[in-house]
Amino acid sequence: MRCLLGFALIHMSVALNTALRVSQKPRFYGVTTRGSVCFYCLSSKQHLEARARWYKVGEYHEEPDKGEEVKAGGRIDIRAKALTEGGCLCIQDVHVEDRGVFFCRVNNTWGPGSELQVARPLSRIHALHKTEMKDGLIVLHALLLAVCIAAMLLRQRKLKLEKQDSEYEEPETHHVYEGLAVETCGGGLYEELSVYYAQPEGAEAPWE
Structure with missing residues (x-):
């Protein structure tokens, strides 16, 4: 076996x-x-x-x-x-x-x-051309990014200035003599005073 x-x-x-x-x-x-x-x-x-x-x-x-x-x-x-x-x-x-x-x-x-x-074979001129194009695209992207950032900063500054202008309120001008009505009685104030003092006692002033 x-x-x-x-x-x-x-x-x-x-x-x-x-x-x-x-x-x-x-x-x-x-x-x-x-x-x-x-x-x-x-x-x-x-x-x-x-x-x-x-x-x-x-x-x-x-x-x-x-x-x-x-x-x-x-x-x-x-x-x-x-x-x-x-x-x-x-x-x-x-x-x-x-x-x-x-x-x-x-x-x-x-x-x-x-x-x-x-x-595919790659020539030196073609390789340099592709490298220059790649570098140019990188520079272009960087410039576009800088422009976008500058635009955002300018917009934020503008909005901030507009907000400050809206919060500022011009104070009201109060005059001490506002609403005081002086009646001249048809003549100058100083001229009427001199006439008043020249009148005898008891006579009424023309503006009374």
Whole structure:
């Protein structure tokens, strides 16, 4: 019984060791447009003939079998690698649209995938122009902020002055002789007084 169990374990380990494993190199490639890139699909059974197919998806989390199969033609060339037909995928004159994740499949066994990132080349003049525009926008925002703050301060000061003016009341002017009616009796006051004193005692003053 133990012998049978031992033979079964040995058979399982041999089967696992002989299972096809697929690897890809490189796992990541970053290039600029107009460049070139090559991905390699490697089989653990290099002494056996096999055929590799390539599929492209947008992200790693997407299912590779639902991706678009990559065909040779134009800028894309698929070559043999060792005994694996189609084991090498090369892309010439890389465009931004070529970025994504490429999976190879050998006899229904999928590789781990290789990601391609493509960036546009940035010239020094363009970079300086963008930097100057950014600095100009920062200065403009600062000026606008200063203008807004100054306008708010001026408005607050104006409202404060208007409030002070509304609280201030002009004091009333009271005259000591206001309402005092002095009758001159048709002549000057001092002239009438002199006439009054010149009259004999008992005579009535003209204003009485």
